Amino acid sequence: MEAKRKKNLAVLVSGGGSNFAAILGAIDRGEINGEVKAVISSNAQAYALTRARDRGIPAYVCARGDYEDLPARDREILRILKQYDTDYVLLAGYLGIMSPFLLEEYPYRVINIHPALLPKFGGKGFFGIHVHEAVLAAGESESGATVHFVDYETDTGLIIAQGKVKVEKDDTPQTLQSRILDNVEHKLFPKVVAALCDDRITVQNGKVIYSEEK
Numbered sequence: 001m002e003a004k005r006k007k008n009l010a011v012l013v014s015g016g017g018s019n020f021a022a023i024l025g026a027i028d029r030g031e032i033n034g035e036v037k038a039v040i041s042s043n044a045q046a047y048a049l050t051r052a053r054d055r056g057i058p059a060y061v062c063a064r065g066d067y068e069d070l071p072a073r074d075r076e077i078l079r080i081l082k083q084y085d086t087d088y089v090l091l092a093g094y095l096g097i098m099s100p101f102l103l104e105e106y107p108y109r110v111i112n113i114h115p116a117l118l119p120k121f122g123g124k125g126f127f128g129i130h131v132h133e134a135v136l137a138a139g140e141s142e143s144g145a146t147v148h149f150v151d152y153e154t155d156t157g158l159i160i161a162q163g164k165v166k167v168e169k170d171d172t173p174q175t176l177q178s179r180i181l182d183n184v185e186h187k188l189f190p191k192v193v194a195a196l197c198d199d200r201i202t203v204q205n206g207k208v209i210y211s212e213e214k
């Protein structure tokens, strides 16, 4: 059988980029039939940019404040995505919202990881440590992470996969955050990206069909 073409990936970030690093690790281990062609950050200070440059991956800053408005920023992002013939856009800790015209170019080809069990604890204001503060304040017995397709609202797109952790009695937002990152996010996100790159994830009649078998 002919080997499938490697997929071109673009990773959008705003912060530390530990999920981006997890994806690079999986690529290095030969688990993902894809290549990160470009990293785009909404924040010039993001450590994720250093990770990209250290690997010789083209890294771009598209900060909201540097453009007239959001569509202007997103036109530049689209230009970069097209330059690299991007197959999949991976939001890995990206804090921006995406203009509809950008999403329309990549139907079911933009995915995000969110550090909670959506639909709970998603939407406006639920980002970073605030998510975990809210989970603890609500007295939840479990939390986790969700990988989903991005649609026109925040954290509402079709869910592809979730992973869970138990909330412990002595958890702080920080301990819960780091357990979810280590035990769920850094495994779940590369696993879903691997499946996408193998064409094992499709959407039929509004439902995600995910074949976990390689």
Ligand code: GRF
Pocket (backbone or CB within 6 Å): 014, 015, 016, 017, 018, 019, 020, 092, 093, 094, 113, 114, 115, 128, 145, 181, 185
């Ligand atoms: C992760 O918790 C991710 O779920 C959320 O933002 C955080 C990014 O962390 N969307 P990192 O930049 O990948 O380390």
